[in-house]
Amino acid sequence: MFGTSGRHERGALETIVSTYERPLLVYVTRITGNASIAEDIVQEVFIKLSGQWRGPMEPGPQISAWLYKVAHNGAIDALRRERRRGALHQAHAEEVGETVPPSEGQGRSPLPFEAQRVREALDTLSERERALVVLKVYEERSYKEIAEIAGLSVGNVGFILHTAMKKLAASLEKGGADDVR
Structure with missing residues (x-):
């Protein structure tokens, strides 16, 4: 059949x-x-x-x-x-x-030191922010593709990614300052 x-x-x-x-x-x-x-x-x-x-x-x-x-x-x-x-x-x-x-x-x-720092910085983000950052940075998806995957508008994706990247930068900068010997 x-x-x-x-x-x-x-x-x-x-x-x-x-x-x-x-x-x-x-x-x-x-x-x-x-x-x-x-x-x-x-x-x-x-x-x-x-x-x-x-x-x-x-x-x-x-x-x-x-x-x-x-x-x-x-x-x-x-x-x-x-x-x-x-x-x-x-x-x-x-x-x-x-x-x-x-x-x-x-x-x-266990991860190498830098990868661990990035992982910890990603962990400070909300689930949504983390997922969008992974799609943009690691998967190299366009805002339009991310919007389709996440069920958001392209503008909302841009806003969330902008906010998330600022948080990541602050987290990594803070971690880097603590590591200075």
């Missing part, structure tokens, strides 16, 4: 996965700071693609924007869950009189 068409669709999905899996993993890892969480999110993105995508199953700007939007939303949701989980864990630790280092259990691998 679905013989040739099913094989064609499977082949098309495999092409999409091979084209976008790595860039999506990098994007989501940069937002979440956790490769394991990123893998789960990207896997969910492709599951949603196979069940929800109604356009042509071929690489291009439409499917790329859709994939990044779904990955973006998944990453933001994961950050919110992680923040809630961290707050609950911290509250429990305070109840029993323990101290919990903020990075415990986040699954981040």
Whole structure:
């Protein structure tokens, strides 16, 4: 019944996965700071693609924007869950009189000093700001593409990015001043 068409669709999905899996993993890892969480999110993105995508199953700007939007939303949701989980864990630790280092259990691998400073500066941003900065700086997306992915106007993207970059610069400058010997 679905013989040739099913094989064609499977082949098309495999092409999409091979084209976008790595860039999506990098994007989501940069937002979440956790490769394991990123893998789960990207896997969910492709599951949603196979069940929800109604356009042509071929690489291009439409499917790329859709994939990044779904990955973006998944990453933001994961950050919110992680923040809630961290707050609950911290509250429990305070109840029993323990101290919990903020990075415990986040699954981040050690980074070189400069990369760690950038990661810490990114962590000072809101989820939305962080995601937009990653799209602009690391993914080199245009404001229009970012607007489509994030569901914002181009003007709003520009404003948020401007504010976020000022925060990043201040955070990195502050960190750099502390490191002077």
